[in-house]
Amino acid sequence: MKTSRLRRLLTAALYAGLIMPAGLMPGAASAQVGGIVHDPRNYAQNILTAARTLEQINNQIAMLQNQTTSLLNEAKNLRGLPTSSLEELQAQVDRTRGLLGEARRIAFDVRDVQSAFEGRYKGAALTGPGAAMIANADARWKDSVGAFEDAMKVQAGIVGNLGTTRTTIGRLVGASQSAAGALQAAQAGNQLLALQSQQLADLTAALAAQGRAQSLDAARSAAAEAEARERFRRFRKAD
Known part of the structure; x- marks a missing residue:
């Protein structure tokens, strides 16, 4: 699941022109535009890092949701009977x-x-x-x-x-x-x-x-x- 998500991100970056194929990539791994140096490979790596970070955050959210559900169930199990004879x-x-x-x-x-x-x-x-x-x-x-x-x-x-x-x-x-x-x-x-x-x-x-x-x-x-x-x-x- 992680591999397929990364592939989709790389494909999107390729279509957007953020990543160039190896045959079309110039000798220098960076280009200067308006005085700012742009490195496509570094930019792609940043995208991958951000994707992994987002996935970790989603996993943590799911874990917190499971913990909340577990605590709610424990609260039900600890709730006393409202009637006494x-x-x-x-x-x-x-x-x-x-x-x-x-x-x-x-x-x-x-x-x-x-x-x-x-x-x-x-x-x-x-x-x-x-x-x-x-x-x-x-x-x-x-x-x-x-x-x-x-x-x-x-x-x-x-x-x-x-x-x-x-x-x-x-x-x-x-x-x-x-x-x-x-x-x-x-x-x-x-x-x-x-x-x-x-x-x-x-x-x-x-x-x-x-x-x-x-x-x-x-x-x-x-x-x-x-x-x-x-x-x-x-x-x-x-x-």
Whole structure:
């Protein structure tokens, strides 16, 4: 490409009379016109030098254009996602935790569970005086009813989160599809993963509340059976 451009410049100079063919060129390589010495060969060399210089400038301009394009692309990749669902996700998690924290009778705490079982579900609670046995049986029934009520509250809260979750998913998917760069796409993906984690937390809370209710009801049944055996033993002893 460079050779062809130089050839075109030399041809143009030849037609313009700036370069003379070797057979027509006088013995002296220069001519004096009006007191100014004109050297055709030197003039042609200057043209070639100017052409090379222009080509270098064009190459530098192209290089700068490529660098500018690269910087613009990097700027897009570093542009942050304009939408954030972090506060919404945290609010949903806090609502679910709040519902779990409102657990009646026996809370989700190891020491509370241990204390309640020691006082109402085993040992002396099943072999004490008749009035105490009746009071403990009533307490166990209230534990079971309260646990099922807590489970239903948690489930209702999670169902209430579904509307917000659906809206959040639509917004994040739209942001991901219209992401201008790698950073925006990554941030949208991270927020979708956070949303998935929030849904798993809701599911875990629902399973925990449901399992707690079922466990307390099973414990109540077992305690009632043990209490019945104790009452029957006392009845036979009285005879």
